[in-house]
Amino acid sequence: MVEATRWGREVNGIGRREAEESEGALCGDDVWNGIGESARRPADAPQRTGSGGGAASEVTPEEGEGWRGTGFTRWDAIGEAHWNSSPGCDLNDQIEQLQQAVSDEVCAPELLPFAERLVADVQAVLQYQQQQLGQVHADTANGIVSAIGDRLAQHLQRQDCMRVRYALRNYYRVRLWKAQRHATHYLRESQSDPRCLSPLEEAFLRRYQRNMVHHLNESFLKHVPEPLRRLDDVERNQSGHGTELNMVTAPDLDEYVVARFVHPCELDLAATGQSLPQAFPFRQGDVFCLRYRFVRDALLRGDVELI
Known part of the structure; x- marks a missing residue:
């Protein structure tokens, strides 16, 4: 019964004593990240000063510029996690933007411009959180035993990282699926509008197009007359005067x-x-x-x- 009570104190919140320590830690070098694990603030992070019982003051966007995008979080006196309020550092907003980007890609008939900045911010946060988890794993291997509540929080953090990675993969998956449907069209568009494809997507499409042409040639194109082997022909006046039939299909913008x-x-x-x-x-x-x-x-x- 005593063990169960002690374990419950460790799991339910951070405990009365730890809450008092965390309240004071908001004004010092230690901050609390989103899972309740105490982490050392980066050396270049702006210092917070408390007022009125240890409440932490907000960091201005100018002060937070040096550590923006690190995914660093803090805990207030009652233990509720929230991200730093400076623009560009709120992971919750970034996740909502990523989810909306996936929804836009799924619903739009054409390939939308690649969200380069959003993807870079999410990847930076994931990399930072992975480094934090790796440091905890190294401490455990060296004999530094974590509390039960900390281990539970680390497991929850890993699950959150997996969810974010899944959303990011889904964004790439939808874009690649749409790009393969009209590969030649998007390769042409990328020459006039570089925002359409990321460098990796463009390289993938070029390899995909090369493999597709090789497959079609080996399958049947080598058996047809030379003038009919092109895959980007435009046949005019086939369905009537003034009409044309383009082999390179484009997305239907009237959907x-x-x-x-x-x-x-x-x-x-x-x-x-x-x-x-x-x-x-x-x-x-x-x-x-x-x-x-x-x-x-x-x-x-x-x-x-x-x-």
Whole structure:
């Protein structure tokens, strides 16, 4: 019974004594990360000074610039975890942005510009958390025994890292699936718009296209006449005068998507053939089913989310 009570004190929160220590630690060199594990603040991290019973003051964006993106967290006196409030350092916001980026990619018929900055920030946070877990594992191997509550918190942190990695892989998986459907088209687009593909995605598509051409040649193209072996031909006037049939397919921008407006904006819907004004106003929070080409620019500006 005594052991169960002691174990319960260690697991449920950080305990009364540890809460008092953590309250004072907010003003010193130690901070608490999101799982309750005490970690040493980086040497270049800005110092916090407490006021009125040890409450920590907020770090300004200028002060937090040196350690932005490290994923460092702190614990307040009651033990609730939250990320540093400086812009660009809130992992919760980054995860929401990553989830929305996945949703936009799944719903949009075309490949959206690669979210390079967002992916880099999430990868930096994951790398930092992995280093923290590796340090804890090394301490355990050297005979430094962690409390039961710390080991439980480390396990929860590993699970959170796995969830974030899954979301990041899902983002890459959806983009590669869409890129393979129109590989030649996106390789052409990447020459005029470098934002369309990341360097790794472009290298992957070039290898994919080369392997596909080799496979088709070995399968049947080598048995057909030379003029018919091209994979990027444009046949004109096949379905009537003034028509053309392009072998390089492009995404259908007239597909319907469900768009949620996060900012008020106006869209030009005159091309729909309906009796609508040229600039149709949309309010924040409106949800409409529209053709993708009408919300494309608003999506790239960040005024619209696809759901």
